Structure formats: C-alpha cells, structure tokens
Amino acid sequence: MSEQKIIEIEVLRYNPETDQEPHLELFKVPFTDDMSVLQGAQYIKDNFDGSLTFRWSCRMAICGSCGMMINGIPKLSCETFLRDYYPNRIRIEAMSNFPIEKDLVVDLSGFIEKLESIKPYIIPREPRTLEQGEYIQSPEEFNKYIQFTSCINCTLCYAACPQVGLNPDFIGPGAMALLHRYNMDSRDGGAAQRMELVASEEGVYNCSAVAYCSEVCPKHVDPASAVNINKANAAKDYFLRFLSPKGGSK
C-alpha cells in the first residue's frame, strides 16, 4: 500500500442559529485519486462533522445539485477532483451571488421564481391531438433549440454573473437560456408572450456581456449567447412596434 495522501480542505461554514457571519474551517481529508470534491465533503460529514451541510444527489453531473465555489470558481463538485488540487489547499464555499442558508446551501427560491416566470412550456403554435401523433421537426428546426435544452439548472451561471450579484432581480442567464429554448422550438408559438419579460427592467439589458456564465456552464448551454441574441430580438421588437399599426407584439 502506498502512503495515504491527505489534502487540506477549507470550508466556508455558516450556521444561521449560532453565527453572525460565515467563517472558514479546515479539515484534513485522506483521499484517493478517484475522489471528487463532493466525496471529500462527504468524507468530512461521515467522519468528522455530521453537521456539514450541502446539497448533492446524482454524482454524475446531471441533477444540478452540487454546485459550489471551488477555489473561487463555480463548479459542480461531483465532477471536480481532489487530485487536481493536491498538494495545495482547496477552498470550498457556497455559490456566489446567492444568500447562504447554511454552510454550502444557498437560497435558490429566487432562481426558481425566475424560472417559473418565463413560461417554460410549449405554448402550441398549432394545437395537435394525440391521435394525430407527434409534431414533425426537421433536423434544422431541431438544431435551433437543442443546445438550450441541456441546462441542468445548476445555477453556476448565476454564481458567475456579477450582474446577478449587483441586481438580484435580473432574470439571469440560465432562465433566459430556457426562455430562448422555447422561443426557438418550432412547436412553440409563445415568443410574443415572453417578449415583455425579455425587454423588462429584469430582462436582458441587465447583461453587460461579461460572458463568464458561458465559461462556467458545465453543459455547454452558452447562456450568454441566449441572453445577447435576445437583446437584438428585444430591440427589433421595440422598433417594429412603432412601425406596426397594431403596436407590435405585446
């Protein structure tokens, strides 16, 4: 047996019932090369301190639960590996730009409300009965939206977006990518209904094109692109409203 390697993991702890503000706590965790940062946190919880609190489930980067700041970078802890940091110390903190509920758990209710507000469902362009079978979608139509369906709602893009931090009401990258996904779907006819929100106070113009959201997205959704395409769409809609006798889409 080779000698057991030990990595230092510094965790930002916060217990709302006893702490005024978060503080760092250091753990020395024995690890093997296959262990993820999430497994490091689980090791601490199982062996050192059962009160360490974090969300997790699938372990395979698809459920979107385990996002955190790892050495200041928003990442999914299940697919980030301790070996890549050793022998240096690693620091894990709750995702930026969200209020901390406890330890690594943040308040996601704001994000969920945003997601609900964008009408994230098919508003049929042409209603179809089940007897008529599926809608037909050409490869070109399919390719227009498929990339934006890959979002796992992990909210790393929110943790990466300073504009979300500065204005918590900003709809933000992830929800806007989902909005774009439905707008681009050939089955959907709801783009006009969603436009008001795109152009609103909370809408796309909060974005100053930092584009870090797309950089950290673990699923290559490219939310920055969704947001910025909709800046153009909103502007187009605004001017068309002057030209159209009916006042454009509203």
Place this chain on the structure above:
Amino acid sequence: MEIFKADVVIVGGGGAGLRAAIAVAESDPSLTIALVSKVYPMRSHTVAAEGGAAGVKKPTDNLDYHFHDTVGGGDWLCEQDVVEYFVKQAPVELTQLEHWGCPWSRTEDGHVNVRAFGGMKIERTWFAADKSGFHILHTLFQTSIKYPSIKRFDEHFCIDLLEEDGRCQGIVAIAMGTGELMMIEGKSVIIATGGAGRVFRESTLGGIVTGDGMALAYRHGVALRDMEFVQYHPTCMPITGLLFTEACRGEGGYLVNKDGYRYLQDYGLGPLQDQPKNKYMELGPRDRLSQAFWYEQQKGRTIEHPILGSVVHLDLRHLGEARLRERLPLIYEMAETFMGIDPAKEMIPVRAGVHYTMGGIKVDGKCAASLPGLYAIGECSSVGIHGANRLGSNSLTEIVVFGKLAGDEAANYVKSVAPGNSASLLKQAEAIEQRVTALKTKTGGTERISVIRKEMAKSMEDGCGIFRKEESMQATCDKLAELRERFKNINLDDKSSVWNTDWLMAIELDYQLDVAQTMAHSAINRKESRGAHQRLDGPDEAYKQRDDVNFLKHSEAYYVPGSAPRIAFGDVKITKSQPEVRVYGAAGEKADAERKASHV
C-alpha cells in the same frame, strides 16, 4: 404547526409524481394538488435515466410483441392484464411528452426515432440522445408550471402518512429550510418516491434514492411486493457505480473479457453477431448479462484492475467519435471526466452494479394500495409490469403511463370522500412531530449513522448480490436486525433546525433499514431462481432452477412492529402468456418460431 389542505397530496416530484400532478390538474382544475418533494423536482433521480422509454413505434412492431418481451423478460412474474394496459398506453404517453416539448431524437424526416434495447424484439425505445430521463423530467417539471392548481412544496421531506377512519388522509413533512414540521391534509395520497437502491453499496443511484415511500406505506400495513428482485445493471463504472447506459450496446457496443473475447456467446445469448441484433449477445436482458459477468469473474476471465477491482471492457471504439458524440454524448463526457478515457480510442472498464428495485408498494392495476386513498406509482410501486426482471426502457414509460392513471384515479376518488377531521389529524401530526424531533435532540447515543449505513450496504451486497445462498442471506438478515437495534443508539452531530441534513439522513437510514429487511427476508424465502433472484443452493442445488409449482407467486412483505417482516405469497395474474423456458439468442428465436407455429 402549519397546515395546508389539499385534495390530492403527491409525495415525490420525479417523473411519476409530476405526471400524476398534471393528470389531476387536467382532469379537474378545481382540485388542489400538493406536490411534496425532498429536492427541487428537477433533481429527482428520473434525471439520471439515460437510454430511453419503450413504446411501440415502428410499423413492423406491435403491442403483442412488447407484451411478450416484457412478460418473458420478467420471467413470468408480471401481472399480465396490467402489462396489456401498459403497452397499449405507452405510445400515447410518449407522444404526449413530445407535445409538451420533450426533445426526442429524430430521424432525418423529422419523426421520433427509436433505438434497440436489451430484451426487446424490435427497436421501440424512444430516446433523447443518452439523456432521456433528464429531458423527460425537465419537460414534465416545466410543463407542470403551467397549472396553477399544482402547489409545490419543494425541499419538504415526508416523514409519515396520516391515517384516519381506515383511509389515508394526508402526510406530515419537514420543511427542510426551517426544520419546522407541517401537516398537509389530502383526501388521497399518491406515493412517487422512487427506488431504494442506496441500501446497496455500489449503485448507479443518487443519494436521494432511499426508499422513503416504500417504508412509509409498509409501516402502515401495506405489503411490499417482490422486494427480492433487485436489478444489477451490467455496465457500471467501478467504485462509483455510475451508469453506462444500455444504449451503448443498443448502438452496437461490445462486452469483452480479459482475452478480448465477447463472452456473452458462452451464456445462451449467441451465436456471435457483428451488428447489434435484438435479443442476441449484448442485447440480452440485464439479469442475464450481470450473471454472465459474475461467471466470468469466477472463471478468472475478468480483468483484475489494481484500483477498480474485477472489470470487463465495454468496447465502443468501432462506433467512431462522431456517432458517439451524437448518440451517447453524456457517456462520452462521463468517460472523459470521471475516468480520463476517450471511448472512441480506448475501452471502458465496467462491472455490474445495483440499478433498480423491481418490487415495491403493492398496488392493483389502477395504482391503488390496500389502504383506501393511497396510491403508488413508479419505482416505489409494484404495479406488476416488471416481474422478476425489468427490461431496460420500460421504467421511463411506466412513470408516465401510471403517473397519468394514478392522477386520474385519485382525482376521481376524492370526489367521493368527505373531508377528514382536521382536529384529530392534527393530534396525530403532533405525536409524529414529537417522535421525529426526539430522534434529533436525544443525547447520549454512541452510534454514527454513517457507520450503520455503510455496514448495511456492505451486508446487502454480501447477502443479496447477483447470486445468493441461504447462509449469506441469513447473515444479512441477522446483520440488519443488529443494525435495527444499534440504530436506537444513534447520536447526531447536528441538533439545529435550519437545513439539518444529519437529521434527515438519519430518518432516511431508518427507512432504508426497513426496506433492506424486506429485501433480505423476501429473498431468503424464495427458494428458487427467477430473473434477478438467482440462488446457488438448495438440496441438490434445487434452488438454482425456476420452480413454477411453488413460486410462480409474488412475495409480499408485511410490517411487524419491532421485528423482521412477515413474508407471504400471492397469486400472479396470467392472461395470455403461459410460463415457458426463458431463452435468448438463437434458442430464443427458435422458441418464438415454435410458438408462432403452434398458434397457427
């Protein structure tokens, strides 16, 4: 205590729970639905399903074929009338998902495409690349937002059912964000909490798959049926157990041993095929493939990896990078990220791991449990379509077919019952609160829950693995009894209220111990081999065979307070498929032909 009054309470926000919620909302918008989930719904483990959902699609396919594949695949332990309903509704519900936006992969002409899957005679698995469960779950979650009558209780953890006047009338839950308890009254309750595979060690499953709903129903006297049937998936990542979908093989992947030999041809699945051929070789059913892995290991023909242990190789190289990226993008990324392997260039080491619980809460063909007002759907339920071995891609279809049915049934049921007596329900809820709070606040215990959890998982793997023997199963039963005792002596590190996951995991462990006991005791009482339950013992090794005379029966585990479960056996509903020898490969084809000839 906060009280919420609903008409229908749904516990579990995965695919089944969401589909049921939408069904209730559509069938009667005036009904209030409480959708209670311990995670945000899109985190539910439906998300991790990869391969796809089965439903007849091709003109050359028919419902009868799907029926026979399912019943034969389940080693004739299926409720055949329920399977008939299931295969008929499957294409309807999968089309409904398409209408709601599910991005099913398509053919060049724009129709939904289907792929081959293990144990299926014809390609009928609808898929969304290799993220089918993810897309189904997100489609259902996002669609559910359309219905104002669905009131979600996200990150609320259900700790008990309320029973009054002989019917189920609601639940008690912990609001995880505050640690406070609340009572949710409902004229009916639908349990949709998923499987229990985390009672094992190496599994494909997420941390939340802890059998909560099964244990809740069980403690209220409802039988857990066929719990001994636990599916091992043949292609999992060693150590973590993460899943490499069956679609890897559906797309043409090979399984080879240390000699580069496609060993499945030695286990009644041959002869060797160059192209994927339905029900041959790598497209055999999961139980057979996992068992073949075990035999290869016994013969010393697996690869002995210094860290990963015994593995075989999943070879996808001949499929080429372009096809892999298109059809199996998640698998590609997982191999790269977690194992540092480029599957277009290297073979992937895999081994069998726990994947699915075939058994569950016993319900009738309408999803109703023996306790009036209680329904169960999805992996936590045993509606009777999987028998002794589930065919891959039947379970994603199950969640939508029976989610819809249970929603309709529950919506109907609540119209016929009077509201409950809130005062007496509250009294119950307060007693439950005291009991559960005591678990958190008590001091002086010496046991760590993580230790008990690990010992349980190890013991389940030892006793209830791919092959089983009386003495090892007995050892597991004894170990579980010991752990039940030790659980009484636990001590939690976290005594706080807000987001106390230490407390929640202790309650989950309590559920898991109950469910593990039903599995082990059902297993030791089934003295035959069938589907996923394979024994190596008995007088003259008699239990190695299927025994239709004595065991063409469902096992039923009943709760006995403070003791091991009582195991009984119930009848199996047979309509049009009499039990036959279960064969695949060339032998399977021959049997098919003979059956056809005898029908003419």
Place this chain on the structure above:
Amino acid sequence: MSKRKPYVRSMDGWWKKNPYFVEYMIHESTALFVAAYVFILLVGVVRLGQGEAAWNAWLEALKSPLSVVCHLVLLAGAVYHTYSWFKILPITMPPVIVGGKKLAPEVLTGTALVVAAAAGLALLALVWRIAL
C-alpha cells in the same frame, strides 16, 4: 418562528476576485480610450469652427511629444478593446449556420479580427495617399 437567517455576502470589490472579471474590467475601461480619442477629434471640430488660428494651434498641439505618446497609448487601448470585443462577439450574435453546421466561435472571432485589421489598413492607406 423560523430560525432562518440567510447571509448575503457583499459585492464590494467583486471584480478583483476573479482574473476573468479583471480582464472584463480592462476590456470595459479601454472603451474610455476610444471615447477619449473621439473627444480629441471633437475638440478639433470646435477649434475649426473658431477660425484658422485656433485650428492651426490645435494641429500644433497634436504634434507635441506628449500628444504622440498619448495617441500611442490610446491606440494600444483601442486595439485591445477591438480584440477583446471580438473575442465575445460569437456570444452576442445569432449562430451562423454554414452547410448545416454552426460556425465555431474561433472562426467568427478570427474573421472579425481579420476584417477589422484589413479595414484599419485600408483606411490608413487612404489617409496616407491624401496626405501625400
């Protein structure tokens, strides 16, 4: 009473916390360089309106060493701004589909940079010819 007490972290100095944000701030601030040059040109227009003497004085001022250094700095800023702007160009525009496939971001950025360089050189050549 709920014992929740969500902690909101301060955004002070947020841009110093990540190299990506520092780069973003440099990109944004170099826009001021472009603005500064616009301002210098505007001054020129005003001076032109004030008569020949004022105009000549402005031209003379442009020739001072300080002004030349200043222009070089502004040029460097403007070049960096152009480069970093085109780096994020791919995410700010709708996808360009060629032959059924999305054009890679590097291709878009590269093309834009080449076009910008060519336009700059063409303009320079034009001005050069007029000046001679």
